[in-house]
Amino acid sequence: MSEAPSVVLVTGVSRFLGGHLAARLAADPSIERVLGVDTTPPSREMRRRMGRAEFVRVDIRNPLIGKVISTAKVDTVVHASLSGNPAQSGGRSMMMEMNVIGTMQLLAACQRSDTVRRLVVKSTSAVYGASRRDPATFTETTEPKAIPPGGYAKDAVEIEGYVRSFSRRRPDIPVTTLRFVNLIGPRIDTSFVRYFSLPVVPVVMGYDARVQLLHEEDAVAVLERAAAEDLPGVFNVGAAGVLMLSQAIRRAGRISLPVPQPAVPLIGRFTRRARLVDFSPEQLRLLNFGRVVDTTKLQDEFGFTPRWTTVQAFDDFVAGRNLRPVIDPATFGRAQNAALAVARALPTGS
Amino acid sequence: MPEARVIPLRSDGGRPRPRPRPAPRRASRPGVGSLQERTEAARGMEPADAVDAAPTVGEVAALPTPEGPSDLEARVAEVGEFLQRRLTGRYSVDDFGFDRDLTEHVVMPLLRPLYEHWFRVETIGTENVPLSGGALLVANHSGTLPLDALMTTVAAHDDLPVPRHLRMLAADLVFGLPGVGAAARKAGHTLACNADAEALLSSGELVGVWPEGFKGIGKDFADRYKLQRFGRGGFVSAALRCGVPIIPCSIVGAEEIYPKIGDLGPLARLLGVPYFPITPTWPLLGPLGLVPLPSKWYIEFGEPIPTDTYEPGAADDPMLVFNLTDQVRENIQQTLYRLLAGRRNAFLG
Incomplete structure (x- = not known):
């Protein structure tokens, strides 16, 4: 049986996943200390939620992070700050810096640490x-x-490479790598959430992607479980089931706007300039082909089954954000009744 | 190694037996068609349709029409319900993107006229397809455009005792084409790769594969009904790993729909497609050249070749895989010759 954590360090606590994870860990009395680090302080609401968790304002790209780990005798590090949302991370180049350089520094500090x-x-x-x-x-x-x-995907590939070489150098430290699908829910803010919140949703003409999602609460629960036990390995993390992109847009009551493939980057630039959604090129490719991961290993080896399916998670997002259908379903019902009345009035021919 | 079997030509008196004409789809309308036809149609109705139609019929039956619900009303109600489901996204797709609702209510009805009236497809040996559980259907590929594959999906859905959805394995080119790729996914088809084939087979689906690929579908008219190389035997190893039977399927008639008499190679390379066909009508007559010639088709499902009798590691024995591949190929080739020998005319059958 693996040892329970006593001092946990969580990165990226000013954002949803890190902040909520810190709050959940702080609520666990068996954990002695919870340290949350980020470059920007969490919101007032988040800090209230985090309770006894301590916030340390430190840039993980700075060697100072090593000091924090050694002085607090951190035994469990949860690197949850990887972000694919440039809007929250101060632009694309800043996001890349934080993701890649930050991870390198954090791993360097962990490699030196003997706690x-x-x-x-x-x-x-x-x-x-x-x-x-x-x-x-x-x-x-x-x-x-x-x-x-x-972009983000290449950064993630590089980060996983650094993590692999870290575990080669420190084979005594079990490393859990969690490959999350797109997160969704009533409270989280991601590019995907913003995308589905647009009243008119641009899609690539002639393509319909399969979308797999994960509810925000499930994402926090997975991280919490990974922090509490030794579960080394790489795991896909996603909910059961699939939604087609067109179907998701209809469920959210939005209207889809098919855009020809060559014009897609143009629309992408427009939505970024207008500060609506910042979609990176590989996320745009996702809209073409979609992506579904097999979560058998998550369920069998990691021992976690998401509570929400993709469809339930999406519906929870729609209900939680109070998205109103652009076209009222009652209008459709009236049209159907009218058509039935016409059919009844016509001679039946028998 | 199984010895090469000599399959007699004209085994069943020369001509393939015509199957009984399928009962007209819309014969359930009261007052139209004989009683026998109507009962046949009622029996042939797939369970999904019955379930969908049930609430509609109940609702309309409550109306004060003396002779029950009219056909038109029931259809309007059904279409209305379908549209409502589609517009609100209340339907489900599987991990491969297969949309059963759309396939049964849109894709099949679109292909059916072509199947029943244009190509007048006759199916033979439908009892060879298992009613449930995984099975791999392997067929010859021809016709410049993959209409043979589409017609086989209709055959599997309409002519089997229990309707089954044939999940086809297609080339990656299909999934890169706008419109086509999305439609293929929704109709339940996926990329021809071992991971997907095994996932589908082990979940009990009927999977269709056309191992000749572009070599088969894009061959010249002069080479008609000559089977090309059967890939690298990937389909056999997938079937062996899942222990599902292989059903050889021979399609006659598809070679004549677009007789390919030439190929514009440079144009094909420019468009990124494997070939740019020239047929007697295409591109000479423009869009009219896209109308397939109305050849008469036969689809014969052969006797299943079991794969669960081999040892567990059989899929990793290349010699066994090659032999089994050859056996399937030979079986289909012989069946093609037999069907052709029984056919008097490509268009009249």
Whole structure:
């Protein structure tokens, strides 16, 4: 049986996942101390939620993070700050800096430390890329057919590379890498959430992606479980079931706007300038082909089954955000009744 | 190794037996068609349809029409319900993107006229397809455009004693094409790769594969009904790993729909497709050249070849895989010759 954590360090606490994880860990009396680090302080509401968890304002790109780990005698590090949302991270280049350089520094500090005995890294299923040559579902061992050309997905591939070399150098520290699918829920803020909140949702003409989601609460629960036990390995984390992109847009009551493939980057630039959604190129590819991961390993080895299915998570998001259908379903019901009345009035011909 | 079997030509008196004409789909309308036809249609109705239609019929039956619900009303109600489901997204798809609702209510009805009236497809040996559980259907590929694959999905749905959805394995080119790729996913088809094939087979689906690929579908008219290389035997190893039977399927008639008499290679390379066909009508007559010639089709399902009798590691024995591949190929080739020998005319059958 693996030892329970006593001092936990969580990165990225000013954002949903890190903040809520810190709050959950702080609520566990068996954990002595919870340290949350980030470059920006969490919101007032988040700090209230975090309770006894301590916030340390430190940039993980700075060697100072090593000091924090050694002085507090941190034994479990949860690196939850990996972000794919440039809007929250101060732009794209800043996001890349924070993701890649931050992870390198954090890993360097962990390698030096003699107190750290567990590492959990939040990664993303974007490392699989998305192309027409990919199988319908990705297992943890599937090689990506198209290496993500840049942006967030490439950063994630590099980060996983650093994590692998870290575990080669420190084989005594069990490392859990969690490849999350897109998160959704009533409270979390991601590019995907913003995308579905647009009244008119641009989609790539002629393509309909399969979308797999994970409820925000399930994401926090997975990280919590990974922090509490030694579960080394790489795991896909996603909910059961699939929604088609067009279907999701209809469920949210939005209207989809098919955009021809060549015009997609243009629309992407427009939504970024207008500060609506910042979609990176590999996320746009996701809208073409979609991505579904196999979560058998998560259920069997990791021992976690998400409570929400993809459809339930999406419906919870729609209900929680109070998204009203752009076209009222009652209008449709009236049209159907009218058509039935006409059918009744016509001679039956028998 | 199984010895090469000599399959007699003209085994069943020369001509393939015509199957009994399928009962007209819409014969349930009262007053139209004989009683026998109507009962046949009622029996042939798939369970999904029955379930969908049940509330509609109940609702309309409550109306004060003396002779029960009219066909038109029931259809309007059904279409209305379908549209409502689609517009609100209240339907489910599986991990592969297969949309059963759309396939049964839109894709099949679109293909059915082509199947029943244009190509007048006759199916033979439907008892060879298992009613449930995983099975791998392996067929010859021809016709420049994969209409043979689409017609086989209709055959599996309409002509089997229990309707089954044939999940096809297609080339990656299909999934890169706008419109086509999305439609293929929704109709339940996926990329031809071992991971997907095994996932589908082990979940008990009927999977269809056309191992000749572009070599088969894009061959010249002069080479018609000559089977090309059967891939690298990936389909056999998938079937062996899952222990599902292989059903050889021979399709006659598809070679004549677009007789490919030439190929514009440079144009094909420019468009990124494997070939750019020239047929007697395409591109000469423009869009009219896209109308397939109305050949008469036969689809014969052969006797299943069991794969669960081999040892567990059989899929990793290349010699066994090659032999089994050859056996399937030979079986289909012989069946093609037999069907052709029984056919008097490509268009009249």
